[in-house]
Amino acid sequence: ESFEETPLLVAILTYIGYAILIIFGHARDFLRKWNLEPVPRAQEPKPEKGWVPLYQSFESFYTRNLYRRVRDCWNRPICSAPAAIFKLMERYTSDQGWTFKYTGRELECINMGSYNYLGFAQPTGSFIDQSEEAVHRYGLGVCSSRLEIGSVDLHMELESLLAEFLEVDSTLTFGMGFATNSMNIPALVSKGCLILSDELNHASLVLGSRLSGATVRIFKHNDMVDLECKLRDALFHGQPRTFRPWKKILIIVEGVYSMEGSIVRLPEIIALAKKYKAYIYLDEAHSIGAVGPRGRGVTDYWGCSPRDVDIMMGTFTKSFGAVGGYIGGKKSLIDHLRLRSHSCTYAVSMPALAAQQIISTMRIIMNKTGDDDGPRRVAKLAWNSRYFRARLNKMGFIIYGNVNSPVVPLLLFCPAKVTAFSRECLSRGLATVVVGFPATPIIEARARFCLSAAHNRSTLDRALAIIDEVGDLLRIKYSTKQPPLSSHSECDLQFIKRFSKHIYTSNVLEHFL
Template sequence: MSSDLPTADLESVASTNNGENFSLSEFFRTEAPTLQGRVRPFSEYFRESRAKGLAHYGREIVSAVSNRVQVRGIDGATREMIMFGSNNYLGLTTDPHVLGRIREALEVFGAGVGGPPLLGGTTQLHKELEHRLSIWKGSEDTLLYGSGYQANLGWITTLLRDDDVLLYDELNHASLYDGIALTAATTHFRAIRFAHNDTEHLKRLLIRARKRTAKPNRQIFVVTEGVYSMDGDLAPLPRISELCREYGATLVVDDAHGTGVMGKNGHGTSEHFGMTGGIDLCMGSFSKAFGMTGGFLSGDREVIDYLRFCSRSYMFSAHLPITTVAGVLGGMEVVEREPERIVRLQENAAYLEAGLSALGFKTFREAAIIPVRIPVDLNIREICREFDAAGIFLNSIEFPAVQKDGQRLRLSVMSTHTREDLDIAIDAFERIGRKTGIIADAAA
C-alpha cells in the first residue's frame, strides 16, 4: 500500500464538523447501566432548553408551507410567521397545477404501490419521471430512490470495490459519510477528503491516486455537491470535471440543492455552468425545490441498470408513493412553463442579501441560501428567539453542526416571497441586530 496517500479511516470520516455531518450523541455519552439512563442527559438538557425558549426545533406548522405559515409555538398559541426556514424554493407545494396532478394520479393509481420497484412497485408515472429527469440531466437513464439519503447510500455501497479511491469534499452531506462508513465494513477502499472547493488539493490527491491505481480494475471516484446547503456556495464544477477527465476519475455530483433552482431552465448546477451532461453520476432530491420527498440518480444506462438490480437501498425499499411522483412531475411542468419563477427566486435572494449586507451583516450568496454569520461571543439561541418573537421563521446553525466560530443564521429564500416579506425581514434584522450587537461586531 502506497504511503503517499493519506490513510482513509472512520476517524477521518467522523471528524469534520459541518451542518450536514455530526451526531449530538457524541456529546451526551454516559456509562449508565440502563437505556433510560443512557438517554437521560440529553432529555434533561433538551427539556431545560425548551422551557427557556431556547430550543426552536420541531416547531409545529399547522398550515401549508408557503412564504407565510401558521405556527403553533411552545406556549400552544398559533400565529403567522414569514417562512425563511424551508427548502420549498419555488413555492411548488401549494401550486394549483401540482395539487391537481396529485389529485388526478390518486384517482387513477391510488395512494401507494405496495411493493419494491422490481416487484410490482413501478407504475407508468415512475417511468415517466425517470424519463423526464434524464432529459433534465442530459443522461441516458435515471433511478428513483425513497430519499436522497438512500440514493447516496445506494451508489456508494454498490459501486465501490476493493482498492478503489474515493475523493470527496469535506463538506459533503452526512449520507455520503454514512455510505463510506457502511461500505468500509466490507470493502477495502480509500476514502480521502479534500479541502472544501480546493481544486489544487484535489489535483494533488488525484495525481497520487492515479499512481496507486495503475491496475485497470481500480476506479477513482470524485464526489462534490453542486450547491452546498449550509452556505449556499457552488462547487467549481468545470474545473473539477476537467480534473476528472485528465486523471480518469468518475465524477459524482450531489445536486440536491441545485436541481430545479440553478440554471436558466432549473436543470441544475451543471446547467448553470453550461456543462449539462458533463457529470458521470448525478444525485438529486425531491425534498428541496420540488417540496416533496425522494431522490434519484442519473447517469449512463449501463450504470443505472446495474444499480437497479444491485443497489440494496433501492431493491429492498417500497417504491415512491404515487402522490410524490405525480407532485414532482407537476412541479417539473410548472418550472418548464414558468421559468420566471427561477428568475424571481434569484431576484428575491439578491434583494435580501443586499439589504442585509448594507446593514453590516456578514453574509454571502451564490444560490437561494443566505447564511448570516453570528459572532462567536453571542448566544445564537437567544438571537433566534428574538426572530421567532418577531414572526421570522429561520434556522440557527450552531456547534457542533459547525465550528464554534462558524455559527450562523440560515435563510432559505422562495420565489413566492413578496417584497413586503423581504422588507419585514430586513427591518427585523436591523432591529434585532442592533439590540443584540450583531451589526456592531460585524461592521467593526
C-alpha cells in the same frame, strides 16, 4: 463567493462562551451523579464491571447540557403549508426543553427556513389537482419495492421526463433522498476504490462513503489545488501497503452546499476528472431547480455538459415540493443500479402521488405548459437571492456563500446569540433556522435563510427589517467589509442583465421592472 474571516475578538469571546458552558455542564453532571439535580430522561444504567459506558462522547455532553436547553429553537411543528407565510403551533416549556405544552394558538410567521425554493409546496394549483387525481387512481402508497410490484406507469413517465430535464441517457428514482446517497454509493464503489470527498459534504454522502468500504480521503472545501494534489498523490502511490493502482477514483461533491451557501466549482472539477481519469458524483439536492437560467442545476449554471458528470444525483424534496431522490447518467450505469442498489431492491417505491407532483412541477419548470410560470419562478428565486444577500451585506452582517445561491448563512458565532436570535426573530413574526456545533465548526454557529420564489418584495423587506432590528439588539453586525452592491437598483440591473438572455418571454421580467 462571499467569505470573511471571523473577527479575532469575536472568536475569543465565542471560545470563552463555550468554556463557560462546559464548566457549568460538568458542574451539573456532578450534581446529577449524586442525585442532587433531577434528570427527566431515560438514563443509561451503571455499566457492569469490565464494560464501558455506551455514551461518552463530547457530542453527548453537548446535547445533554446545551441542545436540550435551547430545544425550543428546533423541531417547531408547523400547521400549514410551508409557503412564504405559514403557521406554527405555539408551545412553551417549563423544564428547559425536556417537555412541551401547546397553547392551542397558532403563530403566523414569515417562512425563511423551508427548502421550498420554487414555491411548489403550496396547497393550490394545477399540479395539486393532478396529484389529487393520482391519489384517487393509485392510492396513497405503493407498498412494494421497484423490483417486485412497486412500479407504476407514473414512475416510468417520471424517469423519461427526468432524463430529458437533466439531458442524460437514463434515470432511476427512489422513495427517499437520504437513501439515494447512502444506499447507492456502496453499489458504485467498494474495497480497493478511492473516494475523494469535499470536507463539507452532507451526512448522507459521508454515510454512503463509509458503507461502501472504499478508502475515503477529504479535500478542502471547493479547493481545486488540494483536490489535484490528492489526485496526483493517489495515482503516484496507489493503494496503501500494496501500492497497486486504485480500481476506481470517485470525486464526490455537492452542487450547492446547504450550510455554506457556496456553489461547487464544477468546470474545474470536470477538468481535473478528465486529466486524472476520475469519476464525478454530483449531489444536486439543493441546486436542481434552484440555480441556473433554466433551473436545471449547476451544469446549467456553469454552462457545462451534463454528460461530463458521471453520476447526477438529486432530490425532489426541495424545488419540486415532493419526496424522493434520483440518479441520472449513462444507461449502463442506471441498469447496474436497478439490480444492485439496496434502495431500489429493498425500499418501498415512491408513492404515485409524489411521482405525479414531480411530473407536474417539472413540466412547469421546463415550460411545457406554455404559460411561463416555470421560468418566472426560476427568475424570481434568483432575484430574491441576490436582493436578500445585498441587503444583509449592506446592513453589516457576515454572510457566507455564492451571490446566486438561495441558501444564505448569517454568522452568529456566540452560542448564546444563536438561541437569542431564533427566539427574538420568532417573537417578531420571522421563523428561521439556526445551526451550531456539531453541524458547523464550533465557532461558526449561524442562522440559515432559505429563499423561495414564493417570497415577494414586501415579504422580504419585512423579514429584513426584523433581522436588522434583532441584529442591532444582539450586536451581531460583525462585518468590516464594504457591501458589494451600493443600491437596490444596481442589484436589479445585474439580475436583469444575467437572466434576460435566457427567459422565454419578456413577460417573465414584469415582476421585477
